[in-house]
Amino acid sequence: MSGMLTELRERRPLVHCMTNIVVANFQANGLLALGASPVMADAPEEVEEMASAASCTVLNIGTLRLGTLEAMEMAGRAANGAGKPVVLDPVGAGATRFRREAVSRLLGAMEIMLIRCNAGELAAIAGVDWQASGVDAGQGEMDVEAVAAQVARKHGCLVAVTGQTDVLADGERTVRISGGHPVMSRITGAGCLLSAVCGAFLAAGNDPFRAVATALAFYKAAGGRAAEKSSLPGSFLPAFIDQMALLEDKDLTVPEPEKEVRA
Amino acid sequence: MSGMLTELRERRPLVHCMTNIVVANFQANGLLALGASPVMADAPEEVEEMASAASCTVLNIGTLRLGTLEAMEMAGRAANGAGKPVVLDPVGAGATRFRREAVSRLLGAMEIMLIRCNAGELAAIAGVDWQASGVDAGQGEMDVEAVAAQVARKHGCLVAVTGQTDVLADGERTVRISGGHPVMSRITGAGCLLSAVCGAFLAAGNDPFRAVATALAFYKAAGGRAAEKSSLPGSFLPAFIDQMALLEDKDLTVPEPEKEVRA
Amino acid sequence: MSGMLTELRERRPLVHCMTNIVVANFQANGLLALGASPVMADAPEEVEEMASAASCTVLNIGTLRLGTLEAMEMAGRAANGAGKPVVLDPVGAGATRFRREAVSRLLGAMEIMLIRCNAGELAAIAGVDWQASGVDAGQGEMDVEAVAAQVARKHGCLVAVTGQTDVLADGERTVRISGGHPVMSRITGAGCLLSAVCGAFLAAGNDPFRAVATALAFYKAAGGRAAEKSSLPGSFLPAFIDQMALLEDKDLTVPEPEKEVRA
Numbered sequence: 001m002s003g004m005l006t007e008l009r010e011r012r013p014l015v016h017c018m019t020n021i022v023v024a025n026f027q028a029n030g031l032l033a034l035g036a037s038p039v040m041a042d043a044p045e046e047v048e049e050m051a052s053a054a055s056c057t058v059l060n061i062g063t064l065r066l067g068t069l070e071a072m073e074m075a076g077r078a079a080n081g082a083g084k085p086v087v088l089d090p091v092g093a094g095a096t097r098f099r100r101e102a103v104s105r106l107l108g109a110m111e112i113m114l115i116r117c118n119a120g121e122l123a124a125i126a127g128v129d130w131q132a133s134g135v136d137a138g139q140g141e142m143d144v145e146a147v148a149a150q151v152a153r154k155h156g157c158l159v160a161v162t163g164q165t166d167v168l169a170d171g172e173r174t175v176r177i178s179g180g181h182p183v184m185s186r187i188t189g190a191g192c193l194l195s196a197v198c199g200a201f202l203a204a205g206n207d208p209f210r211a212v213a214t215a216l217a218f219y220k221a222a223g224g225r226a227a228e229k230s231s232l233p234g235s236f237l238p239a240f241i242d243q244m245a246l247l248e249d250k251d252l253t254v255p256e257p258e259k260e261v262r263a
Numbered sequence: 264m265s266g267m268l269t270e271l272r273e274r275r276p277l278v279h280c281m282t283n284i285v286v287a288n289f290q291a292n293g294l295l296a297l298g299a300s301p302v303m304a305d306a307p308e309e310v311e312e313m314a315s316a317a318s319c320t321v322l323n324i325g326t327l328r329l330g331t332l333e334a335m336e337m338a339g340r341a342a343n344g345a346g347k348p349v350v351l352d353p354v355g356a357g358a359t360r361f362r363r364e365a366v367s368r369l370l371g372a373m374e375i376m377l378i379r380c381n382a383g384e385l386a387a388i389a390g391v392d393w394q395a396s397g398v399d400a401g402q403g404e405m406d407v408e409a410v411a412a413q414v415a416r417k418h419g420c421l422v423a424v425t426g427q428t429d430v431l432a433d434g435e436r437t438v439r440i441s442g443g444h445p446v447m448s449r450i451t452g453a454g455c456l457l458s459a460v461c462g463a464f465l466a467a468g469n470d471p472f473r474a475v476a477t478a479l480a481f482y483k484a485a486g487g488r489a490a491e492k493s494s495l496p497g498s499f500l501p502a503f504i505d506q507m508a509l510l511e512d513k514d515l516t517v518p519e520p521e522k523e524v525r526a
Numbered sequence: 527m528s529g530m531l532t533e534l535r536e537r538r539p540l541v542h543c544m545t546n547i548v549v550a551n552f553q554a555n556g557l558l559a560l561g562a563s564p565v566m567a568d569a570p571e572e573v574e575e576m577a578s579a580a581s582c583t584v585l586n587i588g589t590l591r592l593g594t595l596e597a598m599e600m601a602g603r604a605a606n607g608a609g610k611p612v613v614l615d616p617v618g619a620g621a622t623r624f625r626r627e628a629v630s631r632l633l634g635a636m637e638i639m640l641i642r643c644n645a646g647e648l649a650a651i652a653g654v655d656w657q658a659s660g661v662d663a664g665q666g667e668m669d670v671e672a673v674a675a676q677v678a679r680k681h682g683c684l685v686a687v688t689g690q691t692d693v694l695a696d697g698e699r700t701v702r703i704s705g706g707h708p709v710m711s712r713i714t715g716a717g718c719l720l721s722a723v724c725g726a727f728l729a730a731g732n733d734p735f736r737a738v739a740t741a742l743a744f745y746k747a748a749g750g751r752a753a754e755k756s757s758l759p760g761s762f763l764p765a766f767i768d769q770m771a772l773l774e775d776k777d778l779t780v781p782e783p784e785k786e787v788r789a
Binding site: 362 | 538545568
Binding site for chain 1: 275282284302316503
């Protein structure tokens with residue numbers, strides 16, 4: 001057992017979210033339940049100070065405006081300068097040209113420690129042909145593990161592609177996390193909150209790969225347990241938040257990564 | 264039975280919402296529970312592309328800014344150009360001059376397929392004297408069916424005036440939908456989500472009048488069933504989302520419209 | 527018993543919130559459950575009209591942008607001009623220079639009737655040394671009652687510092703309200719909603735000090751009762767909203783204020 005959840009709750013990391021209007025409340029409540037301290041701030045006048053003071057910064061382009069994109073670049077650079085991890089959630093990366101270019105700008109402007117996305121967003125980042133639809137994962141043919149590893153190597157970061165089975169890659173190693181429940185795809189912001197949860201674990205642990213793997217395992221476990229209470233989306237939501245508050249390190253099973261043979 | 268709900272769930276329409284900060288989360292969760300795919304986007308840089316790609320666009324002025332009003336005009340025209348339905352939710356239309364003018368601009372800039380409003384908002388659009396209060400329906404004397412039909416004829420659109428009993432008019436026909444529960448007026452965004460639900464049904468059906476009537480019947484049924492679980496607003500909310508996921512075509516009763524004699 | 531809750535529900539005050547993207551939904555649902563009528567509006571084009579028409583205006587800097595700060599000044603002055611109370615919620619006042627300056631600007635631009643804050647925010651306003659973290663209360667050494675009274679005298683307003691025990695000061699008198707439950711610090715927006723609830727009570731009562739004391743007692747009572755249903759944050763939330771709808775005047779105990787000896 002890693003003890004990382006206990007460690008997180010003791011440190012109570014300040015997670016600075018620059019996020020969208022759909023999930024801001026859910027992200028904040030999820031982070032509080034986990035034991036982290038959320039703060040949402042995206043004014044250009046304060047993001048550098050907030051990102052420097054926070055334990056990590058999570059950039060989410062779900063309802064991005066151009067002014068906020070610029071503030072995200074400022075925040076990301078400030079976080080980099082302060083040695084704090086930056087998580088990128090490229091929501092609907094393939095849905096519009098604006099989003100594709102925003103992701104490209106953010107990846108170019110700062111060091112991202114983790115990209116947390118779904119399969120469709122991964123495809124958009126990697127330039128793989130894909131049938132995306134809005135912010136859904138969509139459908140297509142892609143070797144998710146290979147593409148995730150490729151994107152990880154290209155951008156020098158971790159890549160977590162989440163869905164029915166999560167894949168975490170750093171370009172050398174890969175780990176798969178299963179569990180959870182299909183109802184998690186029927187609530188909005190499940191991926192967005194997960195990105196912030198990964199940020200909280202990154203702020204709490206010293207080994208980024210293991211921290212994110214633990215975050216993914218935590219989230220699957222919380223979802224699986226909550227679905228035992230209800231697998232209907234409305235009543236699943238409060239149960240899911242409850243489970244984030246209840247889970248302990250002993251409830252988490254984090255699988256060991258596999259070494260990957262490069263193509 | 265129409266089978267329209269089944270059809271909607273098979274098509275999984277992408278519902279593009281330009282919406283307010285109060286209801287964005289509730290709208291997204293409601294659409295997901297229904298079986299649609301929500302996407303929120305309001306940056307001028309992407310709304311045309313999003314509106315063209317989406318199955319329908321829902322414009323909601325609940326916390327409107329001037330820049331977003333301009334983006335709404337762009338999105339509406341793009342949706343028109345792509346042959347996709349546009350729904351207008353004139354939240355608090357009578358509350359301020361800014362909102363009255365915004366509604367007027369939107370109605371002038373594009374073809375709206377449906378105006379979904381409450382009685383106070385209808386009065387504001389029709390120029391009828393009314394005691395509105397903020398975004399509440401307010402109170403006054405008005406023949407809702409006659410005014411709805413008149414607004415429908417003037418703007419060449421459907422008008423759904425929702426409340427204790429819903430009225431749907433296209434200028435020729437009227438249908439009344441009853442049911443639901445008073446607690447629905449004690450949760451925020453009940454009307455806003457309904458507008459988006461109407462958009463999803465419009466995207467799924469071929470007969471717009473019947474599609475909206477079915478959406479209204481669906482919503483009343485979901486509200487009525489959820490209120491059997493709890494008629495207190497906090498616990499009603501998750502039950503309401505659950506019912507949106509549970510309802511099937513066989514649970515819906517869509518009354519036949521009546522021909523109206525024009526004044 | 528004051529009967530103020532009954533009075534509030536009969537008047538159904540329109541509470542104009544200029545608020546943040548995290549709590550807007552929760553604030554609106556809480557105000558509706560209480561029996562008030564929420565309206566969120568922050569466009570410079572309409573805030574003066576909205577603030578004049580509303581029963582009170584609540585300014586919340588949780589995810590403030592510069593443009594909204596200017597609109598808040600306009601709204602505050604309009605509310606002052608119309609004789610309507612203004613509540614200031616200085617969310618995370620000490621977290622960044624931008625927030626400190628925003629609070630200072632707002633306090634200088636209008637008459638505030640109530641500052642509702644946590645201990646960390648009070649320290650920031652009073653210039654007391656404090657270990658704040660984001661929007662959390664943080665930790666430090668401060669005589670909360672003395673500092674609250676001092677800030678109240680300086681700005682000629684009521685100051686409510688809420689936490690495990692709430693303190694309300696007007697510079698002459700102080701009242702302490704206890705109750706509630708620790709889970710209230712594990713849900714986002716508990717303070718933000720409380721500010722809006724205070725605004726609703728201010729709009730309903732004739733004695734501002736007693737109105738706010740009653741609002742604080744109401745909130746503690748709702749939280750305490752909801753925690754009997756569940757002390758886990760996810761399931762606490764709907765129970766809390768339910769209790770806001772259920773509570774009656776007879777359920778509230780509002781302690782008498784104590785006269786304070788000035789330093």
